[in-house]
Amino acid sequence: MKTLQPDGSLEQWTDEIMAEGSSRTLKKRHINRYLSVVPGVLILLGLSVFPSVYALIVSFQKWILTDPAGRKFNGVENYHNLIANPEFWHSLLVTLTFVLLTVVIESFLAYSLALLFFRPMPFHRIMRTLILLPMLTAPIVVGMLSRFMFDSQFGIINTISESLGLGRHDFLSGLNTAFLTLITVDIWQWTPFLFLIFLAAMQSVPEELIEAVKLDGASRLQIIRHIFMPLMKYPIIVGVTLRLIDSFRVYDLIYATTRGGPINLTSTMSWSIYESGFKVLNVGMASAYSVIFLFTVLLVSGIFLRSLAKEGDL
């Protein structure tokens, strides 16, 4: 690295003059500019590409950590076993249902909430801030809190449900309720996230534009459809895509509450991979599962990202 002495400016100056003449110096200068990228990119490469390749290799091996026989190449057997296993298809279904239901309901609720809070009302600032609290609470804390509040004996939700005449329920362990309870918790926690994004987007719509179309006699619905919707398309796609990506990840909540049960009714792909990798210690199988999971996420979010790329400058 060049030391910057009082004559440093001169050196740089001549550098620049020379650069005009010789493309080699120019190239060198250009590369120097980008040198600071290296350490960060190395970490990213080291912790993404390297493990991915490793996972791909392991997915073609029979490797159970408790098995003294060690690891051995077994071709596509892991994949074959997975696809032949109805539990896998069940997990896929649970995951896709979870993702679809949470994201659709959250988007709808968040949009309605954003409309509700769009125009000022008394205390709207403090209310808006308070609504963000669930999103700012660590998912594992939300998980523990859910387990406490939905408890079948002493949970406050059961007390409320009973006093409303709705009876008591095994919210987190009932066959019919566990999955829906998890969805409810997810909606409670993440609707604020989309609400925040949608509201910010709505507020960036120029006030004069709304006033102008109002004067032209546009109805409330028409304003939403023809002004808000087109101008908010990009933020909506960004927000929903991020929720989609994160909804696939649900793990903390399940760890704290149902652990995949009752039976396997809340066993999402994330959870199944964790179980086969860190409980059964069948890392070969877990790796094959991860590869399939990654492609599922890529496929579903890719559809969204493609429309995102069309909209913006990604």
Place this chain on the structure above:
Amino acid sequence: MSANIRRKQTKLDGFRFVLGVLVTLIFVFPVLWMVMTGFKTGNQAFSNSSSFFFKPSLDNYREVLFKSDFKSALMTSFRAVSISVVLTVLLASGIAYPMARFPSKGMNRLASWIISLRIVPPIVTIIPLFLLLKNIRLTGSLASLVLVYTFMNIPLAVWLLRGFFKEVPREIEEAAEIDGLDTKRIFFKIVLPLSAPGVVATALLSFVFAWNDFLFANILSGATTRTATVGLTEFVTPVGTAWTTIMAAGTIVVIPVWIAALFAQKYLVRGLTMGSVK
């Protein structure tokens, strides 16, 4: 007639207000319940008569902070997360600055690749990573946590910082260049101070994401390096679950995040959407 419309408007506003309060209550109540339970004794927590009105006690906090291992878990979290935040901001600046200042085709391609990393679910990364780290005996160490948190936050930080650095007027940098400052000095003496609020917001958001992590910590942290989020789940024992203690511990886990979010409020939307919505 206009009076009629106005009356209808105020009626609608009243309805809007009531609905707003109700919705806020739904989102706040569980959190409030957690904080309140943290101040209750076991008897108060499980009796219906003292749901909302009770004599607050600090016993749970005493238990959490002085009698259990939770304090050391908090320290581990603070250490791992702060080191990783410093690394994140440094390394991400190294990528984001040239990206903002000297855009090129290659740089744009790098930016797209970095954002695509956001899609990969952590459970997919952690299995091979766990196996690799185990080989070099790094599982259970603070270093492994620092490493994954830095990795986890760099993409977000790059995208945010790129936006903040772009907002620094180019003329100032050009003037400095003519005065003979090299890129490194321009960055540290001019760009960084000028984009300080954005850099701080990036650091705060990186802090939040690393602090809230449970999956990586659950798998990578060992007996001596439990993070706060892992420590929280360990109040559940086969003998019984100390719910009031857990709620106090949960409140402690959540408070730094709330404070960080309060400071970064202005940049929250930008941070959560990786700078794509301002």
